[in-house]
Amino acid sequence: MKKTVIFAVLTTCSISGAWADSYKIDPAHTYPSFTIMHLGFSTMRGSFYKSEGTLELDTAKKSASVNITIDAASVSTGFGKRDDHLRSPDFLNVAEFPTITYKSTKVSFNGDLPGKVEGDLTIMGVSKPVTLEITHAKCAPHPMPQMKGKEVCGFNAKGAIKRSDFGVKYGLPALGDDMELTFEVEAIKG
Amino acid sequence: MVSLLDLPEVQSAVAPLITGLVCGLLLYRWAPRWAGLSLVTGFMTTALLVNGVTIEPLTGTRKIILAVMAATVAAAVIDASPLRPVVRRTVLVIIALSAFFWMAFRVLAHKEGIIFWLYSAGGVVYIAWLVLALDAMRHNSGALASTAVALGIGTSITAILGASALLGQLAAGMAAGGGALWLLLLRYHEHPVGNVTSFAAALSCGLLGMGGILFAQLPWQVPGVLALMPLIRFLPRVRELPYWQRASLYMLAAGVITGSAIFAAWLIIEEPAGPY
Numbered sequence: 001m002k003k004t005v006i007f008a009v010l011t012t013c014s015i016s017g018a019w020a021d022s023y024k025i026d027p028a029h030t031y032p033s034f035t036i037m038h039l040g041f042s043t044m045r046g047s048f049y050k051s052e053g054t055l056e057l058d059t060a061k062k063s064a065s066v067n068i069t070i071d072a073a074s075v076s077t078g079f080g081k082r083d084d085h086l087r088s089p090d091f092l093n094v095a096e097f098p099t100i101t102y103k104s105t106k107v108s109f110n111g112d113l114p115g116k117v118e119g120d121l122t123i124m125g126v127s128k129p130v131t132l133e134i135t136h137a138k139c140a141p142h143p144m145p146q147m148k149g150k151e152v153c154g155f156n157a158k159g160a161i162k163r164s165d166f167g168v169k170y171g172l173p174a175l176g177d178d179m180e181l182t183f184e185v186e187a188i189k190g
Numbered sequence: 191m192v193s194l195l196d197l198p199e200v201q202s203a204v205a206p207l208i209t210g211l212v213c214g215l216l217l218y219r220w221a222p223r224w225a226g227l228s229l230v231t232g233f234m235t236t237a238l239l240v241n242g243v244t245i246e247p248l249t250g251t252r253k254i255i256l257a258v259m260a261a262t263v264a265a266a267v268i269d270a271s272p273l274r275p276v277v278r279r280t281v282l283v284i285i286a287l288s289a290f291f292w293m294a295f296r297v298l299a300h301k302e303g304i305i306f307w308l309y310s311a312g313g314v315v316y317i318a319w320l321v322l323a324l325d326a327m328r329h330n331s332g333a334l335a336s337t338a339v340a341l342g343i344g345t346s347i348t349a350i351l352g353a354s355a356l357l358g359q360l361a362a363g364m365a366a367g368g369g370a371l372w373l374l375l376l377r378y379h380e381h382p383v384g385n386v387t388s389f390a391a392a393l394s395c396g397l398l399g400m401g402g403i404l405f406a407q408l409p410w411q412v413p414g415v416l417a418l419m420p421l422i423r424f425l426p427r428v429r430e431l432p433y434w435q436r437a438s439l440y441m442l443a444a445g446v447i448t449g450s451a452i453f454a455a456w457l458i459i460e461e462p463a464g465p466y
Contacts (some may be wrong), residue, residue, distance in 0.1 A: 081353075084353045084407060085353050085354075085355075087353075088353045088354040088355075088356070088405065088406045088407075089249060089250065089251045089354050089356050089357060089401070089405045089406060090354055090355055090356045093249055093250075093251075093405065095297045095404060095405045095406075096249060096250055096296045096297055096405065097247075097249075097296075098300070124247045124249065125247045126246065126247050166247075167244065167246060167247045167249070169241070169242065169244075170240070170355070170356050172196075173196065174196065
């Protein structure tokens with residue numbers, strides 16, 4: 001009976017092609033970042049320096065999914081006191097909402113690699129659909145010897161949101177409502 | 191385009207002062223028993239201007255606004271009810287502490303061990319003290335209005351130093367509403383203002399102060415200094431003075447405590463937050 005079940009599973013897998021490959025987000029090379037207009041004068045930039053997540057990719061079936069969890073308290077704009085303000089209830093409210101998440105709902109392919117990701121971005125507990133256009137993608141064995149040829153996928157993706165949609169309304173309209181998001185992501189197979 | 195109502199000074203000082211004065215003048219004319227609602231009117235004006243009418247996502251800050259609204263209704267019912275003092279105080283403290291744990295739940299849930307108990311006990315002591323101490327002032331309207339103004343200003347400026355302008359603006363709105371009441375009392379003198387004033391002032395400042403600690407970076411020592419504020423009612427020989435002198439002395443004494451709290455915050459927070 002046990003052998004029959006194992007045989008059935010293996011047969012199903014071989015008929016359907018293969019399992020999607022699982023990748024783990026590389027926190028050292030994954031930096032979600034944003035830009036926002038500052039009082040109409042200039043564009044400010046910031047990044048989140050701690051994130052984790054997974055990528056499922058099946059190039060044969062052209063299917064993929066991605067989940068990223070960002071540590072909201074890791075926000076950095078290069079100026080500590082402004083970062084403290086961004087962590088406060090005025091903006092990201094990290095004490096109450098320590099994480100920001102992005103979960104894909106649909107991935108469209110451009111050739112063999114993903115070209116567009118539709119998903120739900122959750123900030124301060126509010127989830128809204130956000131589409132990310134992938135501007136660069138590459139999957140290949142890692143060239144560094146210490147990585148022992150592990151498969152790596154890297155993506156640059158861009159999207160846009162209105163922060164007010166997520167209930168982050170402090171300083172409107174003086175501080176911009178429109179934010180451009182950029183995700184630079186690397187994920188290592190296995 | 192930034193309109194007048196988008197300016198923080200208008201949102202948290204000018205507008206709540208005007209609405210507080212208008213509300214207080216109307217109530218003193220038509221329903222003087224509820225004239226203390228001018229304080230809450232100021233707070234709600236600021237809340238409306240900085241937060242709008244939205245409650246999603248239900249953050250701790252929005253819970254503070256909702257709690258003050260609900261507490262004012264509860265205080266009005268209590269004011270109209272013939273409750274024994276011990277029952278009244280017990281009910282007020284239970285409502286206030288329920289509001290505190292509702293506001294703080296999401297943050298306290300992430301705290302462990304002694305840290306959880308320190309934050310919880312600190313919040314309970316600070317908020318219960320303010321509720322009981324301001325309740326004891328509800329028939330000493332000059333001292334109560336002075337305390338509300340100074341407590342609001344102290345909470346506001348220290349919250350801003352502690353990196354949350356939002357909490358600071360809400361406290362300033364309460365202070366402006368209290369200021370409207372203080373000015374009206376110069377004309378209407380010792381008119382009792384009841385728990386709709388004392389409870390709203392205590393709860394809003396208590397929750398905003400603890401919010402500053404839990405959600406931002408307000409040092410815990412600051413509410414410790416602000417907690418001295420209600421002691422101004424023990425100023426000796428003040429009650430024998432004409433009302434305007436009495437109110438001015440109460441305000442002066444409360445202002446000294448506010449100044450001390452702001453100075454303490456300035457010292458402890460090495461590089462205070464500012465407009466970036």
